[in-house]
Amino acid sequence: xxxxxxxxxxxxxxxxxxxxxxxxxNIVTKPVPFDxxxxxxxxxxxxxxHLLCNNMGNLFYSRLAQGEESFSEPVQVNSIPKxxxxxxxxVGKDGRAHVVYHGNIHYxxxxxxxxxxxxxxxxxxxxxxxxxxxxxAFEDQRDISAxxxxxxxxxxxxxxxxxxxxxxxxxxxKKGKETDRRVYLTVSTxxxxxxxxxxxxxxxxxxxxxxxLKAQYTPNGSLVLAYRVAEDGVNRxxxxxxxxxxxxxxxxxxxxxxxxxxxxxxxxxxxNLDGKTLVSWRNQE
Numbered sequence: 001x002x003x004x005x006x007x008x009x010x011x012x013x014x015x016x017x018x019x020x021x022x023x024x025x026n027i028v029t030k031p032v033p034f035d036x037x038x039x040x041x042x043x044x045x046x047x048x049x050h051l052l053c054n055n056m057g058n059l060f061y062s063r064l065a066q067g068e069e070s071f072s073e074p075v076q077v078n079s080i081p082k083x084x085x086x087x088x089x090x091v092g093k094d095g096r097a098h099v100v101y102h103g104n105i106h107y108x109x110x111x112x113x114x115x116x117x118x119x120x121x122x123x124x125x126x127x128x129x130x131x132x133x134x135x136x137a138f139e140d141q142r143d144i145s146a147x148x149x150x151x152x153x154x155x156x157x158x159x160x161x162x163x164x165x166x167x168x169x170x171x172x173x174k175k176g177k178e179t180d181r182r183v184y185l186t187v188s189t190x191x192x193x194x195x196x197x198x199x200x201x202x203x204x205x206x207x208x209x210x211x212x213l214k215a216q217y218t219p220n221g222s223l224v225l226a227y228r229v230a231e232d233g234v235n236r237x238x239x240x241x242x243x244x245x246x247x248x249x250x251x252x253x254x255x256x257x258x259x260x261x262x263x264x265x266x267x268x269x270x271x272n273l274d275g276k277t278l279v280s281w282r283n284q285e
Contacts, residue, residue, distance in 0.1 A: 030064060030069075030070065030071065031070070031071075032051055032053070032062065032071055033051070033053055033060060033062050033071060033074045034053045034055045034060060034074070036051075036053060037053050037054060037055050038053060038054040038086050039051060039052065039053050040052040040086070040087065040088060040089055042089050042090070042091060044091045044095065045219065046066055046095075047066035048063060048064065048065050048066050048091075048095075049063070049064040049071075050062075050063055050089055050091055050097060051063070051064070051071060052077070052087050052088075052089045052099065053074070054084060054085070054086055054087065056082065057081075057082035057083065057084055057104055057106060057107070058076055058077075058078055058081065058082060058084060059076070059077035059078050059084045059087045059099065059101060059129075060074035060075065060076055060077065061074065061075050061076075061077050061089070061097060061099065061131075061138065062074045062075070063097075075136075075137060075138060076138070077099050077101075077129050077138045077141075078101070078127065078129065078138075078141050079129070079138070079139075079140040079141050080107070080141060082104075082106060082107065083103055083104060083107040083125075083127070083141070084101045084103070084104060084107075084127070085101055085102045085103065085104040085105075085154070086101065086154060087099050087100065087101035088100050088101070088154070088155065088156045088157050089157070090157045090158050090159040090165070090217070091159060092159030092160060092161065092163065092164070092165055092191065092192075093159070093160070093161050093162060093163045093191055096130060096131050096135075096159075096191065096192075097130065097131045097138075098128070098129075098130045098131075098157055098159050098165050098192055099128070099129045099130070099138070099157070100126065100127065100128050100129075100155050100156070100157040100167050101126075101127050101129075101155070102123055102125060102126055102127070102151045102154065102155060102169075103123060103124075103125030103126075103127060103143075105118055105122075105123070107125070108122055108123050108124070108125065111124075111125075119152075120150065120151060120152025120153075120209065120210065121150045121152070122150075123149065123150065123151040123152065124145065124149040124150075124151075125143050125145060125151075126143065126144055126145035126148070126151065126155050126167070126169050127141040127142065127143055127144075128141065128142050128143075128144045128157075128167060128192065128195070129141045129142070130165075130191075130192045144167060144186055144195050144198075145169065145171070145198065146186070146197055146198050147173050147198075148169060148171040148172070148173055148184045148198045149171055149172065149173075150171045150172045150181070151169060151170065151171050152170075152209050152210050153170055153207075153208065153209060153210045153211050153212050153213065154212040154213060155167060155168060155169040155170075155213065156168050156212070156213040156214050156215040156225070157215065158215040158216050158217040158223060158224075159217060160217045160221075160223075160246070163188075163189060163190055163191040164187065164188065164189055164217070164246055164247075165187070165188040165191065165192045165195075166185060166186075166187055166188075166215060166217070166223060166247055167185070167186050167187075167195070168183055168184070168185050168201075168213050168215050168225055168227075169183070169184050169186075169198065169213075170182070170183050170184075170207040170208075170213055170227070171184060177206075177233070178206055178207075178208070178209050178230045178233060179205075179206035179230055179231065179232065179233060180206065181206055181207035181209070181230065182200040182202050182204070182207060183200065183201055183202035183207055183213065183225070183227055183241075184198035184199060184200055184201070185198065185199060185200075185201045185247055186198040186199075187246070187247050189246075201225075201241065201247070201250050202227070202229075202241070203229060203239060203252060205229040205230070205231040205235070205237075206229055206230035206231055206233075207227060207228070207229065207230060208227075208228035208229065208230045208236055208263050208264075208266075209230065209263050210263045210265050211227070211228040211236075211263060211264065211265060211266045211267070212266070212267040212268065213225060213226070213227045213268070214226045214227075214267065214268035214269065214270060214279075216270040216277070218270075218272060218277045219272055219275075219277075220275070220277075221244065222242050222243065222244055222277075223242070223243040223244075223246065223247055224240060224241065224242050224243075224270070224277065224279075225240070225241045225250075226238065226239070226240050226241075226255070226268035226270075226279055226281060227239060227241070227268075228258075228264075228266060230263075233261060234259055234260065234261045235257070235258070235259060236258040236259070236260045236263070236264060237254060237255070237256060237257050237258055238254075238255040238256050238258070238266075238268075238281050238283075239252055239253065239254055239255060240252070240253040240254075240255055240279060241253075255279070255281060256281070256283050258283060258284050260284070264282060264284075266281060266282035267281070267282065268280065268281045269281075
């Protein structure tokens with residue numbers, strides 16, 4: 001496989017690393033692997049840019065270190081070929097990269113061995129992978145979804161500097177409607193060696209089927225999650241859940257109100273700036 005860098009530019013991730021409270025912001029473009037296909041970026045506290053791309057069902061990780069001119073050679077994340085949907089990345093203790101992703105529909109079909117049309121309700125895999133101790137490759141992927149299934153809108157991950165890794169996924173533990181979906185959290189306190197059984201932490205108002213979740217461990221030590229509910233099948237309000245005790249309890253903050261009898265397919269983003277954490281999301285206005 002040819003892993004040469006393309007001419008696609010990773011502007012979003014680089015903007016976060018280039019601001020640095022300067023009066024003027026310099027925008028620098030860099031070529032990234034695989035044309036940046038289905039890319040996710042994260043900039044850590046040291047200004048390193050971490051990039052995740054999905055190429056034909058395989059996730060690849062690359063890193064642009066502060067002061068370097070180009071991204072590192074891509075490293076494949078998933079150990080089962082062509083099994084990955086879009087992934088999410090977090091950087092934790094000692095700069096280790098942690099990645100979470102659902103099994104894609106092709107992998108699910110191969111496991112079910114059924115010819116019928118499949119949907120998000122059939123997806124039963126949430127895979128976790130982390131960089132190995134030497135930083136040269138990713139360890140074998142592990143399914144950490146336990147008894148939670150019916151994924152669609154994606155999963156998300158956050159990590160702190162003390163070995164905490166937090167994976168959130170929207171799903172069910174028994175057959176039900178969209179209003180029965182919950183946000184489940186599974187936690188590792190040892191850098192991803194082991195995870196707790198997934199437990200619901202949301203408001204109990206349903207979880208929008210195909211809207212994405214987004215989590216972050218903020219610089220001030222808070223664990224935050226943004227997601228959209230599906231109350232009564234028509235209330236598509238967005239909420240921010242905040243924990244100051246490593247995911248043991250959460251406080252809720254409503255972000256908006258949106259009455260819609262459909263899933264808007266939204267996503268969320270976080271940016272840390274001047275000691276504050278900003279969140280963006282899609283709304284009807």
